[in-house]
Amino acid sequence: DGGITQSPKYLFRKEGQNVTLSCEQNLNHDAMYWYRQDPGQGLRLIYYSQIVNDFQKGDIAEGYSVSREKKESFPLTVTSAQKNPTAFYLCASSIVPSGYNEQFFGPGTRLTVL
Amino acid sequence: GNSVTQMEGPVTLSEEAFLTINCTYTATGYPSLFWYVQYPGEGLQLLLKATKADDKGSNKGFEATYRKETTSFHLEKGSVQVSDSAVYFCALSVDGGSQGNLIFGKGTKLSVKP
Numbered sequence: 281d282g283g284i285t286q287s288p289k290y291l292f293r294k295e296g297q298n299v300t301l302s303c304e305q306n307l308n309h310d311a312m313y314w315y316r317q318d319p320g321q322g323l324r325l326i327y328y329s330q331i332v333n334d335f336q337k338g339d340i341a342e343g344y345s346v347s348r349e350k351k352e353s354f355p356l357t358v359t360s361a362q363k364n365p366t367a368f369y370l371c372a373s374s375i376v377p378s379g380y381n382e383q384f385f386g387p388g389t390r391l392t393v394l
Numbered sequence: 395g396n397s398v399t400q401m402e403g404p405v406t407l408s409e410e411a412f413l414t415i416n417c418t419y420t421a422t423g424y425p426s427l428f429w430y431v432q433y434p435g436e437g438l439q440l441l442l443k444a445t446k447a448d449d450k451g452s453n454k455g456f457e458a459t460y461r462k463e464t465t466s467f468h469l470e471k472g473s474v475q476v477s478d479s480a481v482y483f484c485a486l487s488v489d490g491g492s493q494g495n496l497i498f499g500k501g502t503k504l505s506v507k508p
Contacts, residue, residue, distance in 0.1 A: 286436075313495070322483060322500040323438075338495070370437055382428065383496055385437035 282307045285387035286371050291391045293358070293365070301356045301389045303371035310376050311384060312354040316340060317368040326369075329354055358391065366393045396421045400484045400499035407474055407506050415469040415502045417458075417484035425486040427451075427460055427467040428496065432481045441469075441482070474506045 286306045293299045305312065311330050315323040318332055325338030327350040343362025354373075358365045368390050374385040401416040419425065426445045430438040442451030447462035456471045467484060484499040 320500060322498040323496075324498075325495055328495060365464075373439075382443060383441070384438045385430075387437045388435075 282382055284292075284371060284373055284384055286369075286386035288389060291389055293391065293393050296360045298357055298359050299391065301358065301369055301371075301391070303356065303386060305352050305354075305373045305384075305386075307373060307375075307384060308351070309342045309373035309384070310351070310360065311374045312348065312355070313372040313374075313389065314338075314344075314346065314356045315370045315372065317370060317388075323370065344388050365391055367391060395485060396425070396488055396497050398484050398486055398497055398499040400482075400502055402500070402502065404503040404505055405480075407504070408507055409476055409508050410473045413469070413471040413478075413504070414475045414495075415482055415484075415504070416497060417467045417469065419465050419467065419484075419486050421465075421486055421488055423488045425488045427458070428485040428487070429456070429467070429469050430483045430485060430498075432483065432501070434480070438483065446469055474504070476506045476508055479504055479506045 287302045313328045314326040317323050324340050326344050330337040332351050335346050335348050338385045343356045370388045371386040374381045374383045395422045395459045399418050404468050428443045429441040431441045432438045442453045444460035445449040450459045458469045481503045483501045485496045487496050
């Protein structure tokens with residue numbers, strides 16, 4: 281089955297530690313996205329990538345980093361510089377980076393900082 | 395700038411009641427409009443979409459019509475079921491610029507009681 285996988289589903293981190301969230305897709309999509317979801321605030325864009333080896337900051341990129349070395353993979357690193365990292369993180373992809381195309385979402389990773 | 399405003403929840407209905415969730419938008423250019431649904435603990439799934447004015451998106455008994463004159467995309471269903479309990483997000487995407495990026499409303503939680 282084609283789709284997007286995110287791992288792990290739950291992640292706990294101590295303050296001051298970096299942590300990397302995995303996102304893999306086998307849909308052959310060019311574009312990939314990372315969103316952060318907080319209660320009552322909808323989804324906010326962290327980073328997006330329209331093509332391999334290229335990515336752009338979204339609205340709340342501070343304290344996060346990404347890489348796009350392969351078409352199917354777009355890992356997100358939450359660094360110790362992120363002041364309030366506890367949230368639900370969603371990865372998405374679309375066929376091409378066009379406003380007409382829907383985005384497909386993974387199941388999400390819930391990160392808790394202890 | 396581009397933004398989406400949707401009615402605040404939570405919305406609680408009895409089974410077989412009529413559902414309306416209001417969504418209005420502000421956008422430069424000609425946006426595509428989407429409704430996504432999120433079931434507890436999961437990622438988002440596309441429910442329906444419309445890419446131009448007067449288009450009607452429909453799926454699983456849900457409908458929404460792209461109204462350019464009122465900049466609205468209200469979600470409706472004639473008879474809700476308990477299984478429709480979820481959070482519903484209205485979103486827009488404008489082609490060009492940050493291509494393909496979705497801008498989300500804050501979400502409306504729907505609870506359907508038997």
